[in-house]
Amino acid sequence: MRRIIWILLGLLCLPAGGFAGQLEPCRDVPVPAQNPQTxxxxxxxxxxxxxxxxxxxxxxxxxxxxxxxxxxxxxxxxxxxxxxxxxxxxxxxxxxxxxxxxxxxxxxxxxxxxxxxxxxxxxxxxxxxxxxxxxxxxxxxxxxxxxxxxxxxxxxxxxxxxxxxxxxxRTLISRDAPLDRFLTGDASALSPEALKGYEIFMGKGKCAACHFGVNLADDRFHVLNVRENPEHLQDPRIAATRRFVAKVYHFEEYRTLAEDPGRYLITKDRQDWKAFKTPTLREIAGTAPYMHNGIYATLAEVIEFFNAGGGQGNTVLQPLQLTPMEKDQLRVFLEEGLTGAPLTLTYPKVP
Ligand code: HEC
Ligand code: HEC
CATH class of the missing domain: 1.10.760.10 (Cytochrome c-like domain)
Structure with missing residues (x-):
């Protein structure tokens, strides 16, 4: 009985994406009743x-x-x-x-x-x-x-x-990526290298602990301690932007705020200091540079970051000890496996 209650509680805590650690194929997006699509x-x-x-x-x-x-x-x-x-x-x-x-x-x-x-x-x-x-x-x-x-x-x-x-x-959806075909039963949809990368993603790399569901994201915030870009810290225009946003969100010491406080700005909860949202990994090959401040230009750099156990002093990630070949396979999975059919768009004629 107790176990069932725990399972039910667990289900309540999970994001709409599905079970922790499980990847899901693409599907249509939820549409709110107050704003139906026409x-x-x-x-x-x-x-x-x-x-x-x-x-x-x-x-x-x-x-x-x-x-x-x-x-x-x-x-x-x-x-x-x-x-x-x-x-x-x-x-x-x-x-x-x-x-x-x-x-x-x-x-x-x-x-x-x-x-x-x-x-x-x-x-x-x-x-x-x-x-x-x-x-x-x-x-x-x-x-x-x-x-x-x-x-x-x-x-x-x-x-x-x-x-x-x-x-x-709501019409911008990544569809028909090799991962989607793989998850719906086409065992050969991922190339041999991408398949190895998928296994690392799910296993040794522990990526699916946070990147799961249809969007490969857990709808949560984590303190990975991605480093600040020193150039950004010195730019007075960025300082003005940062302080302005902090002021709007009633951050008391906004005038002396010298770095991006992340989720803390909203919750004022110490645990959220420099916590950032887990982003989707869909179409990741086409959306460089990476992280909230774009500090990494390539996926190889991002993989290096996770392999090293994340940023200095973080308590959520551990070093992964991936071999050079495993890192490369992981990159191939991210690049090939998560890239869907090109999104078609007919440009509108703006009146
Ligand atoms: C503890 C949760 C967690 C784990 C485990 C994790 N990630 Fe992430 N990932 C995040 C968060 C949070 C960010 C955003 C960080 C930021 O913006 O500062 C992120 C960012 C990324 C990005 C950049 C996305 C973008 O659009 O900028 C990539 C790529 C990525 N992760 C891949 C991976 C891979 C590959 C692994 C496994 C080796 C992994 N992640 C493990 C939480 C996690
Ligand atoms: C000058 C550049 C710029 C313009 C113009 C802009 N955005 Fe953005 N957009 C951003 C940045 C930067 C962020 C992330 C900001 C943050 O997290 O604080 C963002 C975030 C978003 C997000 C959240 C995405 C996510 O994954 O959380 C949505 C949705 C979005 N923008 C839609 C729009 C729409 C709609 C417009 C036009 C009305 C627009 N943006 C105009 C730069 C821009």
């Missing part, structure tokens, strides 16, 4: 995603930093920024983002609808005033017609803008 809404969201009106100076769209040609990221260590400012974190891919329970490296947003307004308002990203944006979009007859079709009337609100963008983001 073809017209997805199309509207796509236009808004590519529309530079969403930024204060009209230079930047969501696609600037989540570029379809760069795996819906921007290929930079730390992401692009509003002129005269500098961003402080790496732009994550938006592929499979709809599977995530928490958004942002520190998990400060819970839904795509909520998240979409952050970059528009952010002083160091799009720096747009949302009251102004609503009026701006209302002046475009094509948009008013589309809002009417999608939402029943032509009222352009920030909530509707976010709903449409979120609907578009």
């Amino acid at each position: 073809a017209a809404k997805i199309e509207l969201g796509k236009k808004l995603f590519f529309d530079r009106r969403l930024s204060g100076d009209g230079t930047t769209s969501c696609a600037t930093c989540h570029n379809p040609e760069q795996g819906y990221s921007d290929g930079l260590e730390i992401s692009l920024n509003y002129p005269t400012t500098r961003n402080w974190r790496n732009s994550p891919t938006l592929i499979n983002v709809a599977f995530q329970k928490y958004l942002f490296h520190d998990g400060r947003a819970a839904t795509l609808e909520e998240q979409a307004l952050f970059p528009m308002m952010s002083a160091f990203e799009m720096n747009q005033n949302l009251d102004f944006l609503e009026e701006e979009i209302r002046t475009v007859p094509e948009y008013v017609a589309e809002f009417t079709e999608v939402f029943g009337d032509g009222d352009v609100t920030r909530e509707r803008i976010a709903m449409a963008i979120a609907a578009f983001e």
Whole structure:
């Protein structure tokens, strides 16, 4: 009886992705009842995603930093920024983002609808005033017609803008990777090298302790002590960004904050100091550089990091003692095994 209770409790604690340590093939994303997917809404969201009106100076769209040609990221260590400012974190891919329970490296947003307004308002990203944006979009007859079709009337609100963008983001799914075919019964879907890498991922490398489920992510935050980039620590523009975000999140000592506090910023729980979200590994070959601050340019470097037992002083990882051949097999699994069919996208005509 006691055992059954423990099993039930265990199930409650697990993320929607499935059982700890078990990988799952791709499937459709969950859609919230308040924002059902329709073809017209997805199309509207796509236009808004590519529309530079969403930024204060009209230079930047969501696609600037989540570029379809760069795996819906921007290929930079730390992401692009509003002129005269500098961003402080790496732009994550938006592929499979709809599977995530928490958004942002520190998990400060819970839904795509909520998240979409952050970059528009952010002083160091799009720096747009949302009251102004609503009026701006209302002046475009094509948009008013589309809002009417999608939402029943032509009222352009920030909530509707976010709903449409979120609907578009839910279409960005990695499908038909060799791993998916392998998990659904095609024993030869992974090349011999990738198969060896898969075995290391599941076994000696202990990667699946945190990277599991359909998204190869546990929806949790871990303190791996990825090192800071010294150049970033010296840049006053990044210091301003970091302190600004910390101030918004009521971090008392924000003026002297000299590094990225990670999840601590949100929870103020000591255990979350420099904890970051486990990212998806889907399409990982196309979304370098890696980690919240883009400190690693290649997957080989990331594997080296884990093989060494993670960053200095961390208490979650241990050295793995992988041989050079095993490290390479692991890299091949990540590169080949998790790359799906190319995502097709027809670029919209922004009105
Ligand atoms: C100037 C670059 C930039 C622009 C423009 C931008 N983003 Fe981002 N985006 C980022 C960065 C950097 C992060 C990570 C920030 C963090 O974790 O604190 C991020 C995070 C996200 C996430 C969370 C992903 C995850 O895995 O947690 C989503 C979703 C997202 N952006 C969607 C959008 C949408 C929608 C737009 C347009 C309304 C947009 N972004 C505009 C740089 C940008
Ligand atoms: C204790 C949990 C944990 C384990 C075990 C773990 N990871 Fe991670 N992984 C993370 C977290 C958390 C991050 C993000 C760290 C950051 O941004 O600072 C990450 C980041 C990564 C990234 C970079 C992803 C990106 O988009 O930036 C790769 C690649 C990766 N892990 C692969 C692996 C491999 C391969 C293994 C096994 C050798 C492994 N991980 C083991 C938690 C874990």
